[in-house]
Amino acid sequence: MEFIYTSPLGLADLEVWEVGTQDCWPGAIFGPGVRDMYILHYVHDGQGTYEQGGRAFRVGPGELFLIVPDAVHAYRPDAAMPWSYSWIGFNGSFAARFIEQAGFTEMLPVKQADPDRPVEPLFRDMMGCRDLPAKELLLTGLLYRLLGMLAVPDETVPLRANVGVHVRQAVAFMNARYMERIGLADIASHVGLDEKYVCRLFQQSLSMSPYRYLTEIRMRKACRLLRRQLPGIAEIARSVGYQDPLLFSRMFKKTLGLSPSAYREQSRRQSV
Known part of the structure; x- marks a missing residue:
C-alpha cells in the first residue's frame, strides 16, 4: 500500500486530501463505516464488491466507485480474485457538482471508464507526485483533469452554433x-x-x-x-x-x- 497525504492549501472549490494505491488481500475489508470526504476508487485488476445505501455493486477492472461524505458504506475484495485499486480523496464546494457532471449519482455510485478516454494513467501520475514540490497543486490539477475525462457530454442534446x-x-x-x-x-x-x-x-x-x-x-x-x-x-x-x-x-x-x-x-x- 502507498499513500500520499497532503497539506491543505485552503482551496475552497476543490482540494485533494489524500491519494493512494493498494494490492488487496482477500481479507482487506472496510466497513460498514463513513468517511468525511469524497473518495473515488479506480480498479486496475481483480474484482470486489461495494455496498452503499443497502445496494451491492460488483466492481471489476476499468470501473470506478465513489464514496460520498457521511454515507454508510462497505467494500471488500473478491476472495478468489482480490482487486488492486487506486484512489483519490477530495472535498470542496464544487465537489458535488463535479461528481454529478462526471456521471455519478446516489443511486449509481459505480461507473465504467470510457476506453476512448482512459483515466488509469492519471491515477498512475498521481502517485508520481509524492516527492514533487507543490504536489498539492499538481494533484488538484490531475483531479480536475480526471473529472473532466469522466464527464459525459455525449448524453446532452447538441445545440446549434446560433442558439442564443x-x-x-x-x-x-x-x-x-x-x-x-x-x-x-x-x-x-x-x-x-x-x-x-x-x-x-x-x-x-x-x-x-x-x-x-x-x-x-x-x-x-x-x-x-x-x-x-x-x-x-x-x-x-x-x-x-x-x-x-x-x-x-x-x-x-x-x-x-x-x-x-x-x-x-x-x-x-x-x-x-
Whole structure:
C-alpha cells in the first residue's frame, strides 16, 4: 500500500486530501463505516464488491466507485480474485457538482471508464507526485483533469452554433439539475426571464418547448443507465427526476417507442 497525504492549501472549490494505491488481500475489508470526504476508487485488476445505501455493486477492472461524505458504506475484495485499486480523496464546494457532471449519482455510485478516454494513467501520475514540490497543486490539477475525462457530454442534446445565450443558460441549468423536480418556473427564474418568453425562445431556437427538451435530456441519461445493466427501473426513474416509476416508464416508451425493460434487454443482446 502507498499513500500520499497532503497539506491543505485552503482551496475552497476543490482540494485533494489524500491519494493512494493498494494490492488487496482477500481479507482487506472496510466497513460498514463513513468517511468525511469524497473518495473515488479506480480498479486496475481483480474484482470486489461495494455496498452503499443497502445496494451491492460488483466492481471489476476499468470501473470506478465513489464514496460520498457521511454515507454508510462497505467494500471488500473478491476472495478468489482480490482487486488492486487506486484512489483519490477530495472535498470542496464544487465537489458535488463535479461528481454529478462526471456521471455519478446516489443511486449509481459505480461507473465504467470510457476506453476512448482512459483515466488509469492519471491515477498512475498521481502517485508520481509524492516527492514533487507543490504536489498539492499538481494533484488538484490531475483531479480536475480526471473529472473532466469522466464527464459525459455525449448524453446532452447538441445545440446549434446560433442558439442564443439565454437558451444556452437554460440548457446548462437543465443538464445540471435534471435529476431534481424542476419545472418551467425554475428554468425561467434561473435565466431571469418571463416563462412565456423562455418558451418562445426555445420554440424559435430548438423548435420544441423547454419541457420537451428537459424530457429528452432525462431520457438520454436513462438510456445510459439502462445500458449499464446495474440499477433497477425505479432507481433509474429517481436518478433522472421521476419519483413515480410508472410515469417514467410511460414517458420513456412515448419517447423511444419501447419500455425501459425492453430497451435494457435490447442493449444486452447487442453487447453480447
